[in-house]
Amino acid sequence: MYNLADDLVDRHVRAEHGNHLAILCEEQRVTYRELGEIVSRAGHALIALGVAAGQRVLLVLPDSTEFVAAFLAAARIGAVAVPTNTTLRHTDYEYFLGESRAAAVVVHSALLTEVAPALEKWEVESRTIVTGDRVSGYLHWADWLAGRSAALEAAATTASDPAFWLWTSGSTGQPKAAVHRHGDWAWCARHYARGVLNLTASDVTFSSSKLFHAYGLGNSLAFPLHAGAATILSPVRAQAKSVLEIVQRTRPTLFFSVPTLYAAMLQEASTSSYDLSSVRLAISAAEPLPAEIFRRWQERFGIEILDGLGSTELLHIYLSARSGQVRPGSSGTPVPGYAIRVVDADGEDVAAGTVGDLLVAGESRAICYWNRPELTAARMRGSSFVTGDKYSVDADGYFWYAGRADDMFKVSGQWVSPIEIESTLADHASVLEAAVIAFEEASGLHTAKAFVVLRENCTAGQELANELQEFVKEKLTPYKCPRRIEFLSELPKSAAGKILRYKLREQASSA
Numbered sequence: 001m002y003n004l005a006d007d008l009v010d011r012h013v014r015a016e017h018g019n020h021l022a023i024l025c026e027e028q029r030v031t032y033r034e035l036g037e038i039v040s041r042a043g044h045a046l047i048a049l050g051v052a053a054g055q056r057v058l059l060v061l062p063d064s065t066e067f068v069a070a071f072l073a074a075a076r077i078g079a080v081a082v083p084t085n086t087t088l089r090h091t092d093y094e095y096f097l098g099e100s101r102a103a104a105v106v107v108h109s110a111l112l113t114e115v116a117p118a119l120e121k122w123e124v125e126s127r128t129i130v131t132g133d134r135v136s137g138y139l140h141w142a143d144w145l146a147g148r149s150a151a152l153e154a155a156a157t158t159a160s161d162p163a164f165w166l167w168t169s170g171s172t173g174q175p176k177a178a179v180h181r182h183g184d185w186a187w188c189a190r191h192y193a194r195g196v197l198n199l200t201a202s203d204v205t206f207s208s209s210k211l212f213h214a215y216g217l218g219n220s221l222a223f224p225l226h227a228g229a230a231t232i233l234s235p236v237r238a239q240a241k242s243v244l245e246i247v248q249r250t251r252p253t254l255f256f257s258v259p260t261l262y263a264a265m266l267q268e269a270s271t272s273s274y275d276l277s278s279v280r281l282a283i284s285a286a287e288p289l290p291a292e293i294f295r296r297w298q299e300r301f302g303i304e305i306l307d308g309l310g311s312t313e314l315l316h317i318y319l320s321a322r323s324g325q326v327r328p329g330s331s332g333t334p335v336p337g338y339a340i341r342v343v344d345a346d347g348e349d350v351a352a353g354t355v356g357d358l359l360v361a362g363e364s365r366a367i368c369y370w371n372r373p374e375l376t377a378a379r380m381r382g383s384s385f386v387t388g389d390k391y392s393v394d395a396d397g398y399f400w401y402a403g404r405a406d407d408m409f410k411v412s413g414q415w416v417s418p419i420e421i422e423s424t425l426a427d428h429a430s431v432l433e434a435a436v437i438a439f440e441e442a443s444g445l446h447t448a449k450a451f452v453v454l455r456e457n458c459t460a461g462q463e464l465a466n467e468l469q470e471f472v473k474e475k476l477t478p479y480k481c482p483r484r485i486e487f488l489s490e491l492p493k494s495a496a497g498k499i500l501r502y503k504l505r506e507q508a509s510s511a
Contacts, residue, residue: 003154004163004182005043005076008225009036010154017228020201023065024250025233030065032228035072038065040152041145042073048148049127051103053078053155054162058102060084060093060111062235063211066131066141068221070106071164071211075182078155079103081164082177083212086111087477093118095174099370100165106141109133159183165370166214168312169408169415176375178313178366187364188218188316189226191337196306196320197254197281201228204278206247207256208238209413215285218316219256240264244274251278255303258286258413262293262305263443269300276301285310285317286413288401290444291328307331309401313385314338315364319399330398331391338362340399341384342391350392355402358389407501409438409446412479416448418501421482424475425450428468430458435491435499439484439508447483451504453490460487 009032012018018033030038051057057074059081061067067083074081082100084093086108093115097105105124107115109132119125131141157163163184165177193199207219211233224231232250236242238257244265247255255276257265262284268274282297282305289307297305304324308317309331319340321332334340341349342356350356361383368376379386390402407418418436425434432453439449452468454460465485472481492503 001156002159002182002186003075003078003157004185005039005072006154007186008222009039009072012225012228015228017201020228021230022225023068023231023233024204025063025065025235028065035065035069037150038069038145039072039076040150041148042069043076043152044148045129045144046073046077046079046104049104051077051079053157054080055103056080056082056100056165058082058084058097058100058105059212060086060105060107060115061131061211062086062108062110063216063220063233064108064131064235065233066106066108067211068225068233071221075157075163076152076154078157078161080162080179082167083164083217084167085212086210088114089475090114090117094121096167097122097124099177103127104129106131109135112138157182159186162367166217166312166315166366168214169417176372177370179368179370180315180364180366184315184364184366185218185222186226187337187362189223191362192317192320192335193218193223193227195336196317196322197223197283199223199227199229199254203227203229203254204232204250204252205229205254205256206232206234206250206252208243208261209256209258209286210238213286213413214312214315215256215258215310215317215413219254219283240268241272244268244272244276247279248275253278253280254283255279255281256283256285259284259289259293260287260412260445262289262297263445266293266296266300276303279303281306281323283308283317287410287446288331289329292444294326294328308335309389309399311360311385311387313366313379314360314362315366318360318362327398330394330400332399333397334399337364339384342393342399352395353392355390355392357405358387358391358399359384360387361385407437409448411438411447414479416480418448420476421448421450421472421480424472425452425468425482427475428471430454430464431468433491435501435504436482437501437504437508441483448480449484449486449508450482451486451488451491453488 012032022032023030071081105128130138163182167175205224209216285308306321308320310317318338319331339361388405421436438446492500
């Protein structure tokens, strides 16, 4: 028997570690014993609601004790937690509910405006629990837990049983769910958190990336709780000033963020003084870390940033730099427990310095993509996962990122689909057609750039560019908004009519 909730919480209580701090969230402090009691009460409440083993529990929550408790409560009873992005629109939540057929939903009151229409469509209002403020017509978290027993034996699951889903996007269109097992986090914690970061019970972690991401879920929940350490949670949006203030005030020893925010924090720190002396290591993932940001951060704060590569399908980082051995611009070397290859089109290993396709194998790989058998077969070949990344390996075994195999790219650590932005721009009355690419800024980070062909009698200019940007922001989340817009008379296309994005990338890089 192995149950994720038992491993991350109950094991520490049995080892007389129950009074150790588990969660610091704003003014709230929660010990391992208290967390275990909340998880048990939530587990009893889920059972009373009719949630059975294997059924999904959709979570639309900010980083909070309630998120951790709901996630682990689902695992404790053998159900499946489904963390979901908190920045989306009601149509997205309709899709997530339809895909998951969630038996229950836990949502924060501040997010109900977007989530409520989806709840109504799928008729789950009576099985929806609201945290934050009380809202008429919905169960409230505090009332839902009141009177429940603080003891609940973990379900007799195994390490191979499904425990949670994580949504991942790609060139295949709408997000798909990577189905993960109870034992997957333990593998990542043992090989990366302990093996690379040397994370122990004396550490305190803080991550700017949120719990609904695989990266944030490991940083702020799985890794610290597996080690018996403390995690700092913040429900507010991660911005440079607020993140630096949290680090200065709460004194974490391990700090996790993404390149975009590291760059913004350097800008903020250029005009204000911040004390980050408690941090022994900073970690970066979600997009490649430019060498210049690594150098500037180390010069400003005296702290190394360990860049790493991971994926939702493998759950967390499987390529990582090592402390004292960083080569700026490199993703480092394989994490113990993972076999990584760079191969050519025939699946043969390429020579040192040659760019090829990155394949990775490890015990934390997802079981499958939910309801995507063909995609599962295409991406999860034997024991390996086809990452879609292009890499080369130097003679010393260091891996160097060379781009994506498809047209997807990351902005602020999150995948962006060019097609989604293009379709949105095309909905504007002035736009005939549009193409979107990743544009490399002077900082080395990427933003979306749109090339737009206007309809007749429409005038190009900065005023219209601003209008188009606001139009996209109204329909999509802000990070998907193109930072730059260039107007063209026509888009480059193949004989078959396919937009040749590589020509636009060449044009952008030579401008």
